[in-house]
Amino acid sequence: MAISTNTARADIFKEFYAVIKNNLTTTGVKVTNSYVDDETQLPQIVIHPPTLPRSRLAFGVESGAYDRSGDLEIEVIAKKTKDVVELYDDVEHAIFSNLGQLSVQNVHAGDGNVGSFEIGGVTANIMTIPIGFSFKR
Secondary structure: OOOOHHHHHHHHHHHHHHHHHHHOOOOOOEEEOOOOOOHHHOOEEEEOOOEOOOOEOOOOOOHHHHOEEEEEEEEEEEOOHHHHHHHHHHHHHHHHOOHHHOOOEEEEEOOOOOEEEEEOOEEEEEEEEEEEEEEOO
16 A cells, blocks of 8 residues: 555554554454453554654655654553563564565564553553654655
8 A cells, every 4th residue: 555645644554553453363352543441342452543743854855855754652452461462472573574564664663561450340451562663755
């Protein structure tokens, strides 16, 4: 899929969503763009919209003049810490094994910390995967 400058955020989101949804090896995971506040919907992966700051990587009229860096966050949520960690690895593997399906370059992932919160009387564990990339037109 080609990324249009006019719809870059939506296009990049759709690509990451498809790569993750179509390449997870863990079954029974809800992949969504918005947290579902229901413990029966665990485990789930929440993909947030990418940010594309207006600061560009290059200036001028040449083809690279609109190159920009960007990032997005992916939250991995499950009942058990073990499941969160395994799902985190699964998401990273899905992305980095399928970089050819993404129209962004220089994709890199940071590390997240395990956190927890209560949902419907059940403790849910969460890790955030920060993803950075370059968007080249």
